[in-house]
Amino acid sequence: MSLEGRRIEIRGTVQGVGFRPWIWRLARENGIGGRVSNDSRGVTIEAFGGDGALQSFLDGIRTSPPPAAEIREILCLPIPPEPSGEFVIVPSRQTGDLRVSIPPDIATCADCLAEIFDPGNRRYRYAFTNCTNCGPRFTIAREVPYDRRATTMAPFTMCAPCRAEYEDPGNRRFHAQPNACPACGPTLSALSASGEPVFWKDPIRGAARALSADLIIAVKGLGGFHLACDATSSVAVERLRRRKRREEKPFAVMVQGIEEAESLAILSGREREMLLSPERPIVLVASREGSGLAPGVSPDGNPLVGLLLPYTPLHHLLLCDSGRPLVMTSGNLSEEPIVCGNDEAVARLAGVGDGFLVHDRQIESRCDDSVARVIAGGPVLLRRSRGWVPRPIAVQTPFPEPVLACGGHLKNTFCIGLGSAAYLGPHIGDLENLETLAVFEEAVARMERFLRVDPQIVAHDLHPQYVSSVYARQSRTGRKVAVQHHHAHIASAMAEHSLAGPVIGVAFDGTGYGTDGTAWGGELFLCRLEEYERLATLRPIALAGGDTAIREPWRIALALLEDSFPEGPPLDRFPLFAGVEEQALHVVRQMLRRRFQLSPARGVGRYFDGFGALFLSRPFSRHEGQVAFAWNMAADPAETGSYPFTLDPVPSTPELDLRPALRAAVADFLSGASAGAISGRFHNTVAKGAGALVRLAVERSGCTPVVLTGGCFQNALLAERALGELQDLPVFLHRRVPPGDGGLALGQAAVAGALARSGGF
Ligand code: ZN
Ligand code: ZN
Ligand code: FE
Numbered sequence: 001m002s003l004e005g006r007r008i009e010i011r012g013t014v015q016g017v018g019f020r021p022w023i024w025r026l027a028r029e030n031g032i033g034g035r036v037s038n039d040s041r042g043v044t045i046e047a048f049g050g051d052g053a054l055q056s057f058l059d060g061i062r063t064s065p066p067p068a069a070e071i072r073e074i075l076c077l078p079i080p081p082e083p084s085g086e087f088v089i090v091p092s093r094q095t096g097d098l099r100v101s102i103p104p105d106i107a108t109c110a111d112c113l114a115e116i117f118d119p120g121n122r123r124y125r126y127a128f129t130n131c132t133n134c135g136p137r138f139t140i141a142r143e144v145p146y147d148r149r150a151t152t153m154a155p156f157t158m159c160a161p162c163r164a165e166y167e168d169p170g171n172r173r174f175h176a177q178p179n180a181c182p183a184c185g186p187t188l189s190a191l192s193a194s195g196e197p198v199f200w201k202d203p204i205r206g207a208a209r210a211l212s213a214d215l216i217i218a219v220k221g222l223g224g225f226h227l228a229c230d231a232t233s234s235v236a237v238e239r240l241r242r243r244k245r246r247e248e249k250p251f252a253v254m255v256q257g258i259e260e261a262e263s264l265a266i267l268s269g270r271e272r273e274m275l276l277s278p279e280r281p282i283v284l285v286a287s288r289e290g291s292g293l294a295p296g297v298s299p300d301g302n303p304l305v306g307l308l309l310p311y312t313p314l315h316h317l318l319l320c321d322s323g324r325p326l327v328m329t330s331g332n333l334s335e336e337p338i339v340c341g342n343d344e345a346v347a348r349l350a351g352v353g354d355g356f357l358v359h360d361r362q363i364e365s366r367c368d369d370s371v372a373r374v375i376a377g378g379p380v381l382l383r384r385s386r387g388w389v390p391r392p393i394a395v396q397t398p399f400p401e402p403v404l405a406c407g408g409h410l411k412n413t414f415c416i417g418l419g420s421a422a423y424l425g426p427h428i429g430d431l432e433n434l435e436t437l438a439v440f441e442e443a444v445a446r447m448e449r450f451l452r453v454d455p456q457i458v459a460h461d462l463h464p465q466y467v468s469s470v471y472a473r474q475s476r477t478g479r480k481v482a483v484q485h486h487h488a489h490i491a492s493a494m495a496e497h498s499l500a501g502p503v504i505g506v507a508f509d510g511t512g513y514g515t516d517g518t519a520w521g522g523e524l525f526l527c528r529l530e531e532y533e534r535l536a537t538l539r540p541i542a543l544a545g546g547d548t549a550i551r552e553p554w555r556i557a558l559a560l561l562e563d564s565f566p567e568g569p570p571l572d573r574f575p576l577f578a579g580v581e582e583q584a585l586h587v588v589r590q591m592l593r594r595r596f597q598l599s600p601a602r603g604v605g606r607y608f609d610g611f612g613a614l615f616l617s618r619p620f621s622r623h624e625g626q627v628a629f630a631w632n633m634a635a636d637p638a639e640t641g642s643y644p645f646t647l648d649p650v651p652s653t654p655e656l657d658l659r660p661a662l663r664a665a666v667a668d669f670l671s672g673a674s675a676g677a678i679s680g681r682f683h684n685t686v687a688k689g690a691g692a693l694v695r696l697a698v699e700r701s702g703c704t705p706v707v708l709t710g711g712c713f714q715n716a717l718l719a720e721r722a723l724g725e726l727q728d729l730p731v732f733l734h735r736r737v738p739p740g741d742g743g744l745a746l747g748q749a750a751v752a753g754a755l756a757r758s759g760g761f
Contacts, residue, residue, distance in 0.1 A: 005034075005081040006054055008045040010061070012072035013391050016103035016146050018132030019043055020089050021174045022066050027087035030057040034082070037090035048081050066133050068106040068278045072394060089169050102138055102146045102450055104391050105222050105367070107280040107311035109134035111172060116313045117320075122161070127204065127314040128186045128361065130179065131172040134278070136312075138390055139223045139365050140178060144450050148177040152362040159184035186361035188314070193354050195346035204314070207357040208321035216240050218331050218345055218353035222312055223367025223386045223426070224338035225331030225345050227352060228254075232324055237296040240327060243352045245334050247622040250298040252282045252306040252369065254328040256319040261307050264291040264325065270374045279387025280311035281370035297327060300626070303633055308369060311387075318357075330368055335430045337439040340366045365446060366439060367426040375716040375733065376723050382714055382738055384413070385427040390447065392421035393737065393746065396498040400757045404444065404455035404476070405748035406468040408485070408512075408741040410624070412436075414444055414468075415745035417753050418451055422495065422746050424737070431467040441471070459483050459752035461744070463513035481752040481761060485512025485744070486523040486710070487532050492747030493707035494529065496737045501528040504697045506690050506722075509710035509740065510550075510605030510625065519543075521603025521710070522656060524693040526701050529754030535697045536647070536654040540600035541610065544591040553627045554580050554619035555588050556610035561666075562592045564659040573670055575617040604686065604712045607658060608632065611665065611682050615675050625711075631679055632715045639680025645689050647696065656693060661685045683717050691725030698729070705730035711740035 015038050023036045032049040112129045115121045123129045143150035162181050165173035173179045190198040190206055200206030207217045214236040216229045229236040231253045255261045265285040274283045287305045298305045310316040331339045339345045340363040371383040403417035412428040428440045456478030460469040490505030505527040514520035522538025542559045543549040549556050561569035571577050605628055612631030621627045643661035647654055665678050694706050706729055713719045737743040755761050
């Protein structure tokens with residue numbers, strides 16, 4: 001047997017995920033000598049052995065990486081053989097580029113799970129059990145490189161057995177930075193509603209008992225507090241809803257395992273896979289009838305439920321002890337940022353929780369649960385946060401210098417572009433109050449520190465009044481780039497899919513500031529990263545009273561009717577208007593007719609609001625998009641019909657005109673068609689409208705591919721129908737980056753990077 005040598009470089013998420021010990025074991029199994037080390041770009045292996053052994057070693061790397069690792073690329077070069085001795089793990093060189101060193105948080109692995117339920121194990125029922133394959137990472141990291149001293153585990157000194165595991169390359173806990181056990185690691189405690197210590201012998205059992213008695217417990221997790229209650233108890237769920245002032249938005253439900261998930265919802269193979277993935281997102285799935293969940297969990301007739309599986313030992317133990325599915329919703333009031341400190345929790349959640357289950361390991365980074373759903377047979381991230389942050393998104397063309405993109409207004413995330421990577425930050429929330437702005441600034445500063453950058457290119461939304469735009473202009477130095485909202489949406493899809501452009505971009509959402517100062521949101525662009533041409537848009541709706549119309553979508557319905565029936569709409573035939581005060585109705589009608597205090601809005605989302613209000617007879621939205629979502633959920637997916645529309649060549653930019661569709665839908669309604677049928681036809685119509693827009697663009701420009709982006713493409717039915725209309729063309733949906741405003745920052749960064757590269761500013 002002749003000895004050969006290979007240098008193997010592996011790129012991707014390969015650090016802090018148990019990669020080197022796994023390589024070490026794989027090398028031993030195959031009789032390979034040499035070494036493995038971390039470097040700035042990933043992991044490098046120098047392997048020596050016979051040809052066959054090297055081949056099976058490589059095959060092993062390709063086929064069975066650790067669960068939380070993500071291999072993007074493997075490079076393999078022959079090198080001169082060395083007489084091989086042992087295979088060794090070389091300590092990381094702490095010089096140079098340390099940028100890739102913090103991995104995302106990883107759900108508890110099967111081995112650790114077995115230990116915490118094994119009465120004979122020293123980690124039996126230990127809530128902070130972890131190993132190199134699992135455990136907290138990003139949320140405990142304080143500094144780079146990712147190393148115990150630079151995490152919130154620093155105050156805990158490993159005991160001798162833990163230290164021995166940590167130093168043994170053959171052990172699953174070799175260099176597991178948060179390694180801990182009951183003798184040396186963090187501990188749990190319980191607090192009363194007012195923050196006084198409660199002396200329960202076993203805080204998890206105590207909390208489980210309280211939960212069974214319909215109480216609400218604030219539970220400290222990985223990236224913040226959850227508010228937990230019994231998801232099968234209407235009393236508990238209503239109490240939580242009242243105290244949290246969470247209007248009518250659905251609550252996520254944590255279940256003990258996949259079997260319990262199956263008993264509550266109908267799961268496809270993909271959905272099961274997503275629920276079980278080490279990132280452990282909340283997955284939106286179809287509720288099973290008679291599931292036993294309290295109706296208040298997904299109120300408002302919502303047929304979907306957001307399920308997630310436990311992702312820390314604490315969750316596993318709590319779910320096991322309480323023996324029922326638990327609501328696990330972000331510990332905050334309404335739209336404020338998620339609470340993460342113990343004192344902060346007691347202060348801010350006073351009056352919400354009946355008690356607190358806390359621990360003494362600090363959360364360094366707030367990081368909400370991620371949310372995903374299956375659309376057109378594949379996963380789509382609707383909120384990209386815990387489990388993914390700070391894993392970078394590889395971009396095709398490197399950023400010429402570091403870029404900070406500040407994101408949008410709602411569901412804000414930011415993004416830092418550096419080299420060929422874009423780092424999206426955690427979900428921050430709606431930038432509508434000072435608390436959220438403070439959290440945003442803190443999170444940006446931390447990510448800059450982790451990446452060792454001080455970006456002098458700062459991208460923000462074109463809207464001059466967005467808090468994120470004001471932050472960019474007033475709190476930052478460097479060159480500022482204002483990026484049009486829908487340009488950013490399309491660029492985000494381009495960056496995600498490594499599309500150099502030009503592309504045909506369809507951006508359908510609620511609202512985004514246009515270059516003419518009005519609200520856009522039904523946009524067709526011929527788009528490059530540096531620039532775009534607006535090929536078509538949607539006929540605007542007159543919003544009477546501006547944003548009031550978004551909370552009172554009956555105003556939008558009325559505007560649509562007035563626009564479509566110039567001879568006067570048959571208002572008395574719609575139960576919707578019986579729910580509106582006569583005086584208000586009169587005033588808004590006058591406003592519409594006299595064109596007084598109207599703002600034109602082109603968002604596809606506004607058509608969902610208007611149609612939903614009219615045909616579901618729902619005058620008011622308790623939160624943004626509530627009626628639009630209900631209209632989506634009302635649709636009968638078996639419906640194949642659609643309504644007519646026209647594509648009007650208005651002076652320069654053609655407009656998709658849905659007035660014929662409204663007239664046809666009204667005729668349907670008056671002849672007794674069901675809301676489900678009308679909504680189904682409406683969805684098909686909007687999809688066909690998107691199809692017609694794309695064909696117009698392809699004819700004019702000869703350009704493909706097509707990207708579908710914007711919050712409306714979180715609507716699975718709409719996205720699937722639009723894909724159906726465009727079957728013969730290459731079309732991209734978002735997958736790993738949210739189609740809504742949570743993905744905006746990536747697009748802003750990509751645009752700013754491209755402009756800087758081309759000397760565009
Ligand atoms: Zn583990
Ligand atoms: Zn220990
Ligand atoms: Fe948007």
